[in-house]
Amino acid sequence: MNVGFLASGRGSNMQALIDAAKAGRIGIRPVVVISNNSDSGALERAAREGIACRHLSSATHPAPDDLDRAILSTLVGHKADLVVLAGYMKKLGPQTLRAFKGRIVNIHPALLPKYGGHGMYGIHVHEAVLKAGETETGVTIHIVDDEYDKGPILAQSRVPVRPGDTPEILAARVLEREHAFLVETIGRIARGEIKLSAGKRDASQIT
Ligand code: GRF
Secondary structure, eight states: OEEEESSSSSSHHHHHHHHHHTTTTSOOEEEEEEETTOOOOHHHHHHHHTTTEOOOOOTTTSSHHHHHHHHHHHHHHHHHHHHEEEOOOOOHHHHHHTTTTTTTEEEEOOOOOOSSTTTTTTTHHHHHHTTTTOOEEEEEEEEEEOOOOOOOOEEEEEEEOTTTTTTHHHHHHHHHHHHHHHHHHHHHHTSSSSSSTTOOEEEEGGG
């Protein structure tokens, strides 16, 4: 299964998948990494790994339509079967969403539908979880549609919130789980154990 990545930041989740693929633990081939941020760790990692990488953003393509088309043709040109958003901070355009409908997955550092949507990214997610007094949080992997963090949930994993947690401590605990859970879940997708068209699972399937 050829995987195309979109990532804006450090790219540690993407790296976890690359490492698992290199070690033969999952049946995916990373084919291209696209970032809206020319300085991103994700592009640096891709270059180091010898994976094709492209900086595509409103700087390279000021018209949203052109950017959408450039992203789509990059993914298609590298024969991506699956697209993984690994910390991608932008919305995808309608052409890419349509062409890859049901084949774009995102990872979110909370148990959606809680703590998702506009403004819920990075440390803000963990701050909100702590502020609400939650005793658990987690990781969600879901299909991407045209609304932030709203597409069908494929898999979720719980992570405990511990007394004395700061947002940073909690973020680190969740991130560690993200890496393992993303590899596990993409592996299940590659093996056909999770069908991308399966749609919403119910909460009883949260692990
Ligand atoms: C992760 O927490 C992911 O869940 C969220 O963005 C963060 C990306 O981290 N969507 P990294 O770039 O993979 O290190």
